[in-house]
Amino acid sequence: MKLPDNQRQRIITRHFQAIQDRGYEPTALFWENRQVQQLRFNVLWQLLFQHPRFQSPLTEPINILDVGCGFGDFADWLSSHFQAFDYLGIDLSPDMIFAAQCQYPKRHFQQGEIFDFDWEENQFDFVICSGALNEVVEPMETQGQYAKAVIQKLVELAKYGVSLNLLNQNHDWTASRPDLQSFDPEQMRHYCQTLVSNVEMRDDYLANDFSLYLEVNA
Numbered sequence: 001m002k003l004p005d006n007q008r009q010r011i012i013t014r015h016f017q018a019i020q021d022r023g024y025e026p027t028a029l030f031w032e033n034r035q036v037q038q039l040r041f042n043v044l045w046q047l048l049f050q051h052p053r054f055q056s057p058l059t060e061p062i063n064i065l066d067v068g069c070g071f072g073d074f075a076d077w078l079s080s081h082f083q084a085f086d087y088l089g090i091d092l093s094p095d096m097i098f099a100a101q102c103q104y105p106k107r108h109f110q111q112g113e114i115f116d117f118d119w120e121e122n123q124f125d126f127v128i129c130s131g132a133l134n135e136v137v138e139p140m141e142t143q144g145q146y147a148k149a150v151i152q153k154l155v156e157l158a159k160y161g162v163s164l165n166l167l168n169q170n171h172d173w174t175a176s177r178p179d180l181q182s183f184d185p186e187q188m189r190h191y192c193q194t195l196v197s198n199v200e201m202r203d204d205y206l207a208n209d210f211s212l213y214l215e216v217n218a
Contacts, residue, residue: 001149002115007137008092015093024099029070029131036206037130041077043205044128044163047213049082051161053125061086065124065157067114067150068092068132072100075107088124090114114153122159122216129154129164136181147181148191155195155214162214171208185210 003011015028022028031037053062061084066074069089078085089109091097097111110117133147147166154162167174169182185203189212192199198215205211 001146003092003113003137003146008113011135011137012093012095016095019095019099024071024103026073029096030134031131037073038077039205040130040165040209040211041074043202043211044074044130044165045078045081047163047200047202047211048126048128048161050213051126051215053160058084060084062125063088065127066090067127067129067154069100069109070096070131072104072107072109074128074130075104090117114150114157119157121156124157125159127154127158127162129162131165133164134167134180134182136179143181144183147183151192151214152195155216158214158216161216163211165209165211168203168208168210174208188212 018028018030026034026037029037063086064078066072066087066089069075069091072089075087075089078087087107089100089107090112091100091109092111092113094111097109100107100109129150133150136143138144138146151162151164154164166188167180167182169175169184171182174180174182185201189199189201192212192214196214196216200213201210203210
């Protein structure tokens with residue numbers, strides 16, 4: 001379910017303008033600040049790290065796909081908390097990918113949305129998606145279908161687990177923003193339970209955000 005060309009170009013242009021206005025900072029990714037960005041990273045990683053894969057010594061690095069990686073900041077954050085990982089970040093914006101490659105030349109990045117790539121099922125140990133599903137990209141009558149298709153694809157690509165965050169539509173400010181895609185947490189948890197049996201939700205860290213962990217295989 002690829003994005004239409006007009007939506008792809010709109011997102012690319014929006015991010016280009018944001019970089020011009022704000023530089024290579026989390027605010028150019030439409031995070032409130034770096035602390036909020038890293039708080040979300042911390043929750044996503046806490047959810048992934050509970051997987052049984054981490055309960056015994058690793059014999060080889062885990063490989064992580066970061067969908068909507070922006071400047072690659074999650075790879076930098078993760079390197080200060082965990083060492084045994086290989087990382088690939090993807091982003092629709094070529095300007096984001098260029099910046100990420102400049103800032104973290106030892107990491108791997110590719111430009112495109114998740115449906116642009118011909119990866120095999122279970123190709124990555126873990127998949128994360130932080131903030132990439134916050135934009136409205138569909139008509140009102142079909143809003144949410146693209147995000148659900150992305151989540152299904154994340155599950156297909158992950159060998160062990162998926163961790164992602166979404167905006168909470170029950171928050172007054174979030175609900176008042178027609179340009180932001182937000183979801184009812186319980187409804188999204190129910191949807192994710194149609195994909196995998198083990199789903200955990202965290203909504204205790206920010207009023208307008210929630211995270212979901214989908215265990216693909218223990």
